[in-house]
Amino acid sequence: MNSPARRPHASQVQKGLSPHARIRNVIAVGSGKGGVGKSTTSVNLAVALQQLGARVGVLDADIYGPSVPAMLGLSGRPESPDNKSIEPMRAFGVDTMSIGYLVEDETPLIMRAPRATAALTQLFEDTLWDDLDYLLIDLPPGTGDIQLTLVQKIPLAGAVIVTTPQDIATLDAKKALKMFEKVEVPVLGIVENMAVHTCSNCGHVEHLFGEGGGERMAAQYGVPLLGSLPLQIDIREQGDAGSPITAVQPESTAGQAYRRAAERLVEAVGKRPRASIQILSSLL
Numbered sequence: 001m002n003s004p005a006r007r008p009h010a011s012q013v014q015k016g017l018s019p020h021a022r023i024r025n026v027i028a029v030g031s032g033k034g035g036v037g038k039s040t041t042s043v044n045l046a047v048a049l050q051q052l053g054a055r056v057g058v059l060d061a062d063i064y065g066p067s068v069p070a071m072l073g074l075s076g077r078p079e080s081p082d083n084k085s086i087e088p089m090r091a092f093g094v095d096t097m098s099i100g101y102l103v104e105d106e107t108p109l110i111m112r113a114p115r116a117t118a119a120l121t122q123l124f125e126d127t128l129w130d131d132l133d134y135l136l137i138d139l140p141p142g143t144g145d146i147q148l149t150l151v152q153k154i155p156l157a158g159a160v161i162v163t164t165p166q167d168i169a170t171l172d173a174k175k176a177l178k179m180f181e182k183v184e185v186p187v188l189g190i191v192e193n194m195a196v197h198t199c200s201n202c203g204h205v206e207h208l209f210g211e212g213g214g215e216r217m218a219a220q221y222g223v224p225l226l227g228s229l230p231l232q233i234d235i236r237e238q239g240d241a242g243s244p245i246t247a248v249q250p251e252s253t254a255g256q257a258y259r260r261a262a263e264r265l266v267e268a269v270g271k272r273p274r275a276s277i278q279i280l281s282s283l284l
Contacts, residue, residue: 008054008133011157011272014184018155019275023057023132025157027188027269028150030180032172034141037193037229038162039067040239042138044254045160045191047246048262050093054133057088057095059124061150062140063116064109066100073242077101085126092247095135097127113145120146121153134269136160143179151183157272158188160226160265165195165213177221188268189226190218191261224268227261230254 010024020026029045031038042058050056060068069075072091078101079087088095099119103109111119129135137154139147151159159180163173177187192214218225229235232254238245246258 008266008269010275011269012275013155013157014152017153020129020135020155022129023135025133025269025272026135026137026155027265028137028139028154028156028159028180028185029162030139030147030159030176031141031162032143032174032176033169034065036141036162036164036169036173038062038141039071039138040235041160041162041191041193041229042136043068043071043239044235044244044246044258045262045265046094046134046136047092047244048255048258049134049266051246051250051259052262052266054266055130056093057097057129057132057135059120059127059135059137060096060098060100061120061123061137063099063111063120063146064140066098068096068098068138069100070242071239071244072096074101081128085128086123088127088129092244095127095130095132097123099123113149117146117149117153120150124154143175147176148179148183151180151185156185157269158186160188161190161223162193163190163214163217164193167213170213170217173217174221177217177223186272187221187223188265188272189224189261190214191226192228194231195228224264226264226268227257229257229261 008024010019013019029042046056046058058068060066074089074091078089088097161173161177163169180187215225230253235245235254246255249255
């Protein structure tokens, strides 16, 4: 891991909200629909940022389908030192919190949007996060009440949109992008998953889900394309095994792609205006 020369500044957040006292930059990771690799992106970006020397956390806000614990090989319940606040679970140098730690693996979480939003906001506020440079929030897919309320209540430095190249995915991803614009949260960039597949036997390259959808969307809205990730079986296998590919195969094609995406994300955050209020001196 390379230590950065200096820690990133705390970025400006939405009007009416103040930055978190112990987190410099909270970044929402959203998508217009499920199945595009949003959680995989959140986990691997977090690990890549940590490898770059940052202090990183992930909040799994996908309340109806929490998958971050499994992707990081974590299980069990977090500790509570005072029966109110909770300690984050840690893996690969990353702080994490998820509703998945608080319910049984196969137990469906059945609750209406207001209660779900309140539970997620409480997870964000009551977790004893370390002094973090970045906290990635893995949002539920879509643009409904839960997503909109969360991005209005949680102080965000910006958002990352995850899509695949196919037209239907980018159509829904544009809706997510416009949701963030509506609440004045800047989109820091787009990550395109499943961009290209290379046959492991013959090396033939195919664009199974279309070509260039993420790049066109980025150009249309004037935001960076943080990265195009390959459709690669190792990404799925390592995620299922609880060992993100960025952690166990950092020099692989996918591992390097996530690292470049993390570097571009750091660059995008660095261009954000600084927060105008003081944060804890321990963050300086």
